[in-house]
Amino acid sequence: MACFSAPMYKYLPGLTLLSIVLSLFSLSAAATEPDNQETAPECRNNCTLVIASDTQVLTLINPKRSATALSPFSTFKIPNSLIALDLGVIKNLQQPLSFDKSDYPVQPGWPKIWYEKPVDLRTAFQNSAVPVYRQLATDIGATKMQAYLDKFNYGNKDISSGLDSFWLNGSLKISADEQIVFLKSLYHGELAVSPDSLAKLKQVMLVEQTPDYRLYAKTGGGKLDSGKSLGWYVGYVENSDGVFYFAMNLEGDKFWPTMKKRLPIMRRALQQAGII
Template structure:
């Protein structure tokens, strides 16, 4: 039987570990970071810095998980080979943008693995505020607050989510407990797939 291993590397940055180190052997984490691991069989948590793990922060790049799932469920992204772009007038290039965001249209897998912000802003706009709010409520995602703007609310604005809530959300996703189609979940797992062996599949989101 294959086991799924999933990990969002961006969560480390979102919750402040970019300049912190967790000591070998599971030593205590500084006040600027947190780590959460949940055993899906026993529902037991392994937590470093529980106070910070329970505090809600802006999701930034990790919001590409629900954003991708919603776009797949609605059929805005019909297949994994569909080329995606964005309104270049509305979202003009910035100096810090990676070249890959600019040089050509991207598939949803490429957009996901490269955290292509303007493509996700375009998708969120196409999803629209009403449908986005419905999905956020159905997902029980953080504070479910998208009021600050449909294409910016996850970029240090209104929506907030804790590390514990992120892990619970991912568990609901991969155990089929979210109100989305199985087709959307199957495609999403392909989007996240970065490594596969006979024993396991590694699903991850970078940056």
């Protein structure tokens, strides 16, 4: 496992965030005793974790994996929500959202909140209502969806495997490094969407607020072709020191045990970095 802490990055001025991350890959081979290996001892060969500010990478575990593009699963609800808001498919945060049950029949094991009655965007987002978001993608349409992903430079921008499923172990892939760059562009209003859309998305993404910080995040997870399960946790934190972006993913043999590891690993890393 390769893992780096902030002091190793302060000598790289003037680089973009992604170039900082990429420039470190050559260092990983020489790192035999990472300085902050204790940050996430559970995060080994099948896990990566990145924490960054606007100017430097604070924590990077397994840089080879952090550059590996994988299915975003429900972390794609961040751009999907933003696109729907910006196009006016979702006009306000109180708008009831549902889906065509003839296209997406209710499946055993679905949480009732997905289908019992229409939900607002925040509820759909926080409860990862997959059929609601598949319907949103359909309502957005392929032409506009592709145009936005091109504009966002989101991952490989490939929606070819199906308009309502390309982010669910389909053609769309994104790395943890790219998630960080996307979140940074989102936060700083660099995605050429309306300020109102961004403000609404921020309300939807807020998962925790204390006197010391605000945490905005989204989980994601699903089955891969290998039979393994992939879990994501991405987002950013605002505190008195600024804004800090994070992305982590991990693989495991069983779905729910893998999903349950995401938040504890990431929260511990954010705590050790003094961010939350």
